[in-house]
Amino acid sequence: MNIKELNSRKTPIVTIDKSLEKFKKQPLFQDKVDKANEILRKVGLPKKQHS
């Protein structure tokens, strides 16, 4: 794969960094997660999925 192809890929190349593991357990952006849960409790998922 050349540089041009790499740059045009939709799925990025991701380097694994173990130091980020700690953020997985931290309740980051909890206000947003709470807001999402509140909205989803009321509206759920879309009734019809489109193509």
Place this chain on the structure above:
Amino acid sequence: MKLPKYPLKAEKSLMVFEFTSEGPRGQIKKLVKYSETNLKDLYNLAFGDKDDKTSEINDKIISNNGDSDMVLATVVATVYAFTDKYPDAWVFATGSTKARTRLYRIGITKYLLEIKRDFQVFGLKDEEWEPFGKDVIYEAFLVKRK
């Protein structure tokens, strides 16, 4: 999106990503996190600036680093990586302020044709999800990989 993007790092489950924005205000580390919600297979997408000294994350700050398109394109790249790994996942997103939600809406609108090739895209309006439309003010967004 065929836009320039920043290189991405992630932990192995691809639920936390990090990249570094570069601009007139210097290098700013950004953290993107996909958090589980109360609905199965539905994840909240949020991102913010990471303070390297304290490891604190701030999603209210306005970085003004002159690279908002590249930052959004990089966040979209994480959605591709995340939904490659979790193809059944729904991804929910909303801004930390109305102004920021508006910016996300403008970003989605700008690349809607391209995004719709790979994702179903919904906007939340009057407490109902509808297929994302241009020039409609939404409170939140939801995407699922096709």
